[in-house]
Amino acid sequence: MRRGAIVRVVVLGVVLGLGATAVAILIPWLPDSASDQAEEVDFVFWFVTAICIAVFSVVASIAVYSVLKFRAPPDDDADGLPIHGHTGIEIAWTVVPFILVSAMGLVSAVALARNEKVPDDAMVVNVVGRQFAWQFMYPPANAPDPGEDTLECDNQSVRARCLTSGQLHLPLRVPVHLRMRADDVIHSFWVPEFRQKQDLLPGEVTTLVITPTKVGQYEVLCTELCGLGHSTMRAAAIVTSPADFAKWKAEAGKQTSGGGNAGQAVFTQNGCSSCHTLKEAKATGTTGPDLDKLPQEAQEAGKPLEAFVRESIVSPDAYVQKGYPAGVMPKTYANLPKEQLDALVQYLVRSSRGGGSR
């Protein structure tokens, strides 16, 4: 009788285990793995999954079997067997889980140590998060050591030589050391395909190591609630061959250093497009007011267009467009270098007028 019960529970457990395994295998759980670090994470993931499936099968099969097998008829008044415990079994279900969690802890600690290691030849990229945009800066190779709590590109003398972008461009197979900080509130950097995540803090630098292994375009997501534009705080992460990366760097460098499109460069590099619509820049954000309607909005505010645009960037709460809450647009754009601010204002005035006349 007792042996028969155990056999039936084991059979039930195997069936449930196979079911859970099917759920684990047939559903596409993890996204593409596109970095060395992702491989480590995925190994831990499947290691833990296997153990969890086993534990779940044991528990679920006993629960189901018990309820079906030991069910009493409704008018039954009898008691069950007066079993108070069993020292051997109790020791077993203390020791076995202890061994299992120790194994999972060990595997995790090893993977973590590998993913935390910063290779000596890693390329440094500075990341700045602000409501609700990402900014990526590539410091020059000879930038002085900025110390623990600031970014290379925060140094005034280095700043001008930093390449700035609203997209994260990464060369294939080159380890990248992201050094990050936030401008206003806490943000969090995550690219699911890289499996690496790290909060960005105001006033402190946090770091992350990524070694991309697959060419492609991914998405940087903010994963720490940062205000009402939180879900729009995304940016492209583009992994290309080292040659293409060098080409992009050279071209992007030219754009920043002046020319007709300096204003547009400032617009895209500072992430304006994640919240605003502007046809000229192919921006489609809807968190903030539509910038194609700037002339009309300036009229409503009763101010000349150029002054209105400048004021709205430097001191966003001075006039708030109807239908949009105050206090949303970051105030940190007031810190843009003067020439960049001027270029941005000119660009917005020009392109919104163009938009208005269409």
Add this chain to the structure above:
Amino acid sequence: MTQVDTEHAAHQYAPPAPQRTGWRRWLFGAGWPRAIWMTPLFFCIGTGIVVFFRWLGGYDPIWDSEPIVVVGALTAAPIGFLAGLGAFDYWLYYLSGRPTRAEDHSGHGARYWTDYFRVNTDHKVIGVQYVSTTIFFFLAGGLLAMLVRAELAKPGMQVSDTQTYNQFFSVHASLMIFLFVIPAFAGLANYVLPLMIGAPDMAFPRLNALSYWLLPIAGVMMLSSFLVPGFAAGWTNYVPLSDTQPYGNVFFSMAVQWAGASSIMTALNFLVTIITMRAPGMTFWRMPLLVWANFTTSLLVVLATPFIAGSQFFVMFDRVLHTNFFHVADGGYPLGYQHIFWFYSHPAVYIMILPGFGIISEVISTFSRKPIFGYRLMALSLVAILILGFSVWAHHMFVSGMANWLRVPMMITTLLIAVPTGIKVFSWLATTWGGRIHVTTPMLWAMGFVTMFVIGGLSGIFLGAVPIDIHVSDTYFIVAHIHYVLLGGSLFTIFAGIYYWFPKMTGRMYNERLGKLHFWVTFVAFNITFFPMHIIGVQGAPRRYADLGAEYANWNLVISIASFFLGASFIVFVYNMVVSWIRGPLTTANPWHARTLEWQVSSPPPIFNFDEIPQVVGNPYEYGVPGARHAVMNGDRVGDPENVRAGE
């Protein structure tokens, strides 16, 4: 309602003669009329204090809405409300030297339904007040969840704007945690714990009444944050985001103080009651596991809750008094907030599950008709969770930017908690093994709890393993995990407890068919709602996004539809409870043939629980042991199996 032996009560516990008569008594006596005029009066006093000090200090402007809201509306007005209701009357009389009697029972028991709406010192009335109030806030929190799911059903924004959406989930979580799960357990324990240990009431009945009345204040405060520019920083209320929020944020900060004060008072009350008021013979090793669970939970509450109170005071002081706890520019330390916050909020997870463990132990033992398997290890594992629970807070912060070396030690302690938790799960299963199982509604909820909690526990292992946590933290995987442990976990245990003790509380039986329907609809809808969240979380869907885009549109639609069924299942519950309470069939003292003390008195129990304090002579779960008894009552042999059945 409480059974009242009027004559007996009148002789021994006559209330003091009323000092006023007629309209004066109506207006100045403790009660709602006095609360209605005292609340605005205290608001004005609070406002006056702010204005006076701003004038004295030469601040400009003298009228500043934020400090007035904090001091006048959120601090002084509630005190006025409590004073008006009469929550402080006894103590104020005592302080002012007016005649008082320590044995004053004028506010004890419920004779009419209106007695549930006044300051009542009967732990059974307070228990019912607690449970009903928390169910009201559960309904409010659930409706907010429905709004969240309505918004997420389709890509883009349809129902609300993003700020309002952030308010939905912030207030949803705050209500569910602070106004439902934590106080619902406090309410159930309030009702049954003194009965279980053979005590006539809680140790401090007036404090007990006060801790209940703090709750509606906290709840109304959370909800009314919608009336002002709202609270939208998530229930975690991280700085510096909370600092940039409109002043609805202080509604959360202050509501947490009221709810937290309520928690701490109740916990102290439980501790003193359990330590000093056990019936003769009720040693610690003879206490039912529900009492053990509330003993450990109360220790957690007393030690941890001051930390969240502190964290919210710091946030509020930074806003209102311009202190510099967290302002980076002035040398503040934002990560410090997270450490203080989680030093409470991780133990809070156990505050929200250990009492549930207690309920499940009672239910499973009763309906398996078997002693709890490994009783002592069950009690000790609660203590182990209590101790380990204080050493794992930083697992909420693996990606926060805290010191990297903290990650591995916190991972080890986190994973270790799986051991005592596993002991509990295996022991429940072993308790059912070889039993004579009655699959009643409470038992269904209990078995549903065991399986769902195991899934939640296992996803917790994924989150404990740092490399996986780095990938899935702040995604829908977390949302799935917390709903498996808090909904499949805590909520299922609360339902198990409510159905289990419903006949004891009301003297009537609920409708078994509707109870089972409620369970199955909830169980199925719950799994369809939350299991897919594991998948989209691992695939890359971040939580707290007002718009998840087209990528997850299909899953989101499935989840939303299932969640509406989950919401609808609540209607079945409320209907069953209300109708059964009014018209349900009368029940006996011990419809479940249970052995613990609360079942050995009438349903509902007499006003002071026991005519004579019982003598405990054995363990509480001796099913199937010939001749074993838990207690001797009234010199009779009530409590042994022969008499339990004979007495029906």
